[in-house]
Amino acid sequence: MNTIVHLWNSLPLVPQMIIKGLAVIGVMFPIGGACSLIERKVSAKMQGRPGPNRAMPFWFAWVPVLGPFLQRLGLFHLMADGAKMFFKEDSLPGHVNKFYFLLAPVVAMIPALTTVTVVPFGAYLGDSGQLVPLVLANLDIGILAVFAVSSLGVYSLILAGWASNSKYPFLGGVRASAQLISYELSMTLSVLPVFLWINAPGGTGSLSFFHVVEAQSGTGFSWDGAWFIFYMPISAVVFLVSLFAETNRLPFDMAEGEADLVGGFHTEYGSMKWGLFFVAEYSHMMVGSGMFILLFLGGWNPLPWLPLASLVGWLHHITGWAFTVAPIFVGLLSIAIFLGKIFAFIFGFMVVRWTVPRFRYDQVMKLGWQKLLPLAIGNLIFYALMIAAIQLNLGWPTYLALTVGAIAALAIGLIVPRRLRAL
Numbered sequence: 001m002n003t004i005v006h007l008w009n010s011l012p013l014v015p016q017m018i019i020k021g022l023a024v025i026g027v028m029f030p031i032g033g034a035c036s037l038i039e040r041k042v043s044a045k046m047q048g049r050p051g052p053n054r055a056m057p058f059w060f061a062w063v064p065v066l067g068p069f070l071q072r073l074g075l076f077h078l079m080a081d082g083a084k085m086f087f088k089e090d091s092l093p094g095h096v097n098k099f100y101f102l103l104a105p106v107v108a109m110i111p112a113l114t115t116v117t118v119v120p121f122g123a124y125l126g127d128s129g130q131l132v133p134l135v136l137a138n139l140d141i142g143i144l145a146v147f148a149v150s151s152l153g154v155y156s157l158i159l160a161g162w163a164s165n166s167k168y169p170f171l172g173g174v175r176a177s178a179q180l181i182s183y184e185l186s187m188t189l190s191v192l193p194v195f196l197w198i199n200a201p202g203g204t205g206s207l208s209f210f211h212v213v214e215a216q217s218g219t220g221f222s223w224d225g226a227w228f229i230f231y232m233p234i235s236a237v238v239f240l241v242s243l244f245a246e247t248n249r250l251p252f253d254m255a256e257g258e259a260d261l262v263g264g265f266h267t268e269y270g271s272m273k274w275g276l277f278f279v280a281e282y283s284h285m286m287v288g289s290g291m292f293i294l295l296f297l298g299g300w301n302p303l304p305w306l307p308l309a310s311l312v313g314w315l316h317h318i319t320g321w322a323f324t325v326a327p328i329f330v331g332l333l334s335i336a337i338f339l340g341k342i343f344a345f346i347f348g349f350m351v352v353r354w355t356v357p358r359f360r361y362d363q364v365m366k367l368g369w370q371k372l373l374p375l376a377i378g379n380l381i382f383y384a385l386m387i388a389a390i391q392l393n394l395g396w397p398t399y400l401a402l403t404v405g406a407i408a409a410l411a412i413g414l415i416v417p418r419r420l421r422a423l
Contacts, residue, residue, distance in 0.1 A: 020117065020136050021113075023136070024113050024116050024117065024136070025113065027116075028112070028113060028116060028279070028282075028283050028286070029279060031282070031286065032278070032279035032282040032283060033078050033081060033082055033279075034078060035282045035285070035346060036081065036278065036282070037052065037074060037075075037077055037078045037081070038346075038347075038350070039350045039353070040052050040074070040077075041074055042347070042350045042351065042354065043350070043353075043354045046351070046354045046355070047354070050072075051074060052074035052077040053071060053072045053073075053074050054071070054077075055071070055074070055076040055077045055079070055080045056071045056076055057076060057079070060076075085271060085272045085275040086272060088270070088271040088272075089270075089271065090270070090271040090272060090273065091270055091271070093164075093268050095165050095166070096163055096164050096165055096268060097162075097163040097165060099163075100159050100162070100163035101160070101163040101164065101268070102273070103159065103163075104156045104157075104159040104160035104163060105156070105160075105269070105272075105273045105274075105276035105277055105280075106276070107152075107153075107155055107156040107159060108153060108156035108157075108160075108276060108277050108280040109276055109279065109280050109283075110152070111149050111150050111151075111152045111153040111280075111284075112153060112279070112280040112283035112284055112287070113283065114149050115145075115146050115149050115150050115284075115287045116136070116283065116286075116287055117135075117136040117137040118135065118136070118137050118139050118142045118145045118146060118209075119135065119142070119146065119209060119287055119290045119291065119294070120133040120134060120135035120138070120142075120209050120210050120213070120294070120299070121134055121135065121290065121300075121335055121338050121339070122134040122300050122331055122332075122334035122335040122337075122338055123210075123213075123300055123308065123330070123331070123334050124327040124328070124330045124331035124334070125309070125312070125325065125327050125330050126327070131214075131217075131308065131309060133209075133210040134331055134334070134335065135209075135210070138208075138210070139208070140206055140207060140208050141207045141208075142207060142208050142209045142210075143191060143195070143207045143208075143209065143291075144207050146287065146291060147184075147187075147188060150246070150284065150287065151180065151184060153280065153284065154176050154177055154180040156277075156280070157172065157173050157176035157177075157248075157255055157265045158173040158174075158176060158177050159173070160173065160265045160266060160269070160277075161173020161174070161176070161264075161265040164265075164267065164268040166267060166268060168263070168264065168267050169263075169264065169265050169266070169267045169268060171264075172254075172255045172256055172257075172263075172264030172265035172266075172267075173255070173265050175254040175255050175264075175361065176248065176254070176255035176265060178365070179245055179248075179252065179254055179255065179364060179368070180246065182245070182364070182365060182368030182369055182373075183241075183242040183245035183246055183252075183368050183372065184242070184246065185373055185376075186238050186241075186242045186368065186372040186373050186375075186376040187238070187239055187242035187243065187246060189238075189373075189376035189377060189379070189380050190234075190235045190236075190238035190239040190242065190376050190379065191235065191239060191295060192380050193232055193235050193379065193380060193383035193384075193387075194212060194228055194232065194235065194295055194296075195207060195212075196383060196384060196387050197215065197228070197232075197383070197387060198211055198212055198215040200391070201391060209291075209294045209295075209299075212228075212294055212295055212299070213294055213298065213299035213300065213301065215228075216228060216298045216299070216301060216304075216307075217298070217301055217307035217308070217309070218305070218307070219305065219306075219307065219310055220305065221305055222305075225304060225305035225306075225307070226304055226305065227296060227297055227298045227301075227304050228295060228296045229296040229297060230304070232296070232383070234375065234379040235296070235376075235379055235383075236292075236295075236296045238372055238375060238376045238379065239292060239295070239296070240292060241367075241372060242372065243288045243289075243291075243292060244349075244352070245364070245368065246284070246288065247281060247284045247285050247288055247349075248281065249281075249285070249349055249352070249353060250352065250353040250354075250356060250358055251352075251356045251357060251358050251359045252359065252364055253358065254359075254361055254364055257358060265277075282346075285346055285349055286342060286346065289341075289342045289345035289346055289349075290338070290342055292345065293338065293341045293342065293345065297341060299338065300334035300335075300337045300338045301337075302337050308330070308333070308334055308337070311333075312324060312325055312330050312333070313325075375410075378406070378409060378410070382402065382406040385402055386399065386402050386403075389402060
């Protein structure tokens with residue numbers, strides 16, 4: 001691994017940038033297509049249908065067992081869909097603003113592919129025995145970079161809706177902008193308690209995802225070994241709901257609601273231009289899932305209170321095999337754990353889409369401004385006070401009083417508005 005790292009660092013900057021760009025495209029595009037196929041199979045299973053199971057290349061049809069199995073699995077539809085996107089007639093409506101109409105899918109892909117570079121997807125053991133993150137751009141302001149760049153993705157929806165010169169796409173673009181503003185505030189406030197927790201007063205501050213995972217990598221039944229979802233559940237719930245809204249997934253897909261907007265912002269799009277929007281959507285889903293896993297589910301740590309380093313040490317102790325502590329094996333193991341969590345999370349996205357009905361637009365706005373935002377602000381105040389009490393070592397009576405006060409405030413916030421509306 002050290003040889004690989006040295007060889008990589010010896011490359012000039014431009015080849016490194018080209019290799020990183022091609023790696024991101026080579027990973028995200030196939031995964032986006034695979035997610036589209038899996039979502040069709042999941043929806044078919046939930047609705048009692050077989051789903052995609054017809055496509056079969058003629059040169060593979062003669063294989064006796066594997067051929068029919070892969071056909072029923074729908075795997076060849078992935079190839080068929082990709083070929084169709086590239087070779088289908090790419091029509092351009094005459095009434096659109098052509099330059100911005102063509103620019104919108106490209107603008108959608110830029111934030112989707114850029115944010116991937118700052119999200120660590122694994123770790124390996126360095127020379128000193130410490131974990132080193134596997135990430136394309138190891139920024140100390142990782143969370144800030146993701147928020148700054150991913151928020152630009154909504155401009156593609158606004159641009160597509162405006163450039164289409166049609167009322168339904170335009171309404172979809174307006175909805176997308178309103179929804180982004182409504183839920184991005186709550187999402188940002190929900191992660192602040194996490195970084196308040198990991199950045200002790202007087203120490204070196206960090207907004208790095210890797211440091212968040214390190215803070216959840218303790219051994220034994222201690223605070224450092226618990227995942228943040230256990231003692232910051234409100235933050236996790238607010239972030240998760242905001243993530244659904246930010247990625248325009250049901251029940252928050254106001255920008256493309258078929259029931260009232262035909263197809264929303266992409267009504268006038270077809271062929272590869274239409275496909276780019278959905279590759280961008282699945283890319284945002286993967287990045288958002290990765291962020292949630294890094295912030296609240298321990299990153300590449302397999303279980304709470306069982307960090308990756310302990311797992312590797314346990315495997316080496318049981319088997320005695322030297323390769324179990326080799327950097328390449330540790331890196332591949334961490335990537336497998338992290339991707340397993342991401343795919344499970346994306347499966348949850350798909351199940352929710354085909355289970356929960358779509359909200360009305362007024363319900364989406366009400367949930368964002370009247371429910372999530374006050375909840376996120378109250379959650380931030382509670383953890384700021386709690387962390388200050390822990391730092392000052394004020395004792396369990398103070399912690400208990402803060403907890404009871406927070407629960408009482410939450411109950412009052414939920415009950416009083418209902419009573420007032422009933423009067």
